[in-house]
Amino acid sequence: MGKEVEKASRKGVIYVLKNPSFPEYVKIGYADDLEKRLHQFNNSACLPFAFRVYCVYEVDGRLKDRDVHKLIDKLNPDLRAIETFDGKPRVREFYNITAEDAYEILYSIASISGTTSRLKKMKPEGHEAIDEALAMDIQDSGAVSYSEDYHIQKGGAAVRDLYYSLKERIMALNDDIFIEPKKLYIAFKAKSNICEAEIQKAKIKITINLRKGKLYDPENLAKDVSETGHWGSGDYMVSLYDEETLDYTVDLIRQAYDASRFQE
Secondary structure: OHHHHHHHOOOOEEEEEEOOOOOOOEEEEEEOOHHHHHHHHHOOOOOOOOOEEEEEEEOOOOOOHHHHHHHHHHHOOOOEEEEEEOOEEEEEEEEOOOHHHHHHHHHHHHHHHOOHHHEEEOOOOHHHHHHHHHHHHHHHOOOOOOOHHHHHOOOOHHHHHHHHHHHHHHHOOOOOOEEEEOOOOEEEEOOOEEEEEEEOOOOEEEEEOOOOOOOOOOOOOOEEOOOOOOOOOOOEEEEEOOHHHHHHHHHHHHHHHHHHOOOO
């Protein structure tokens, strides 16, 4: 990826960075020299894995990080990572979204201005894919455990109530269904994963474990994510904001459960 980063760094870029150390977040900002910025970020012994570039968007004029963040915060103020330290809020340039979601935000901006040719995804190098696989192996090995409450607390009050309603409906499909909290989501399982729920502040992102072409979705509520990076094991994703689409969403999930019953 080094040559691609060097080429992209000839102009200032808005960047999206990933790090297997905290896969639930991406880092978004601006840099005149992206290669130099990466060296700054990765010059720390505190990070098990290095930052890597997911995509860049070339811009003509210089920007400040806060200008980029202000734009994204206006699009969705619930994505930014904010913590309280010594009684004071600390606002970071980390966002609780997938790298693909961050890419889509930039793609929307580029589409409006007719500059989609300036938006580029970076192909991961071999060691980067290995690092991500290793990080997921650590998560799945049980070395670190995550609770259902760990995920529920990520949502606002309305989303937490929505999750409880969703859980009740899914568990009512059959008494062989159970949950298994992972680092990135809560998995609903029977013989295998039926769906995975990722709780965010303003919505629940649900990955339905069916292969592309296997979901009957006459209202086109589910998004095909078979060709994009995402968490979860299926090819379809639904964003649940309120109970208006809850019944329909559970009907989609029911299809994944029915399919799992016929698996060996």
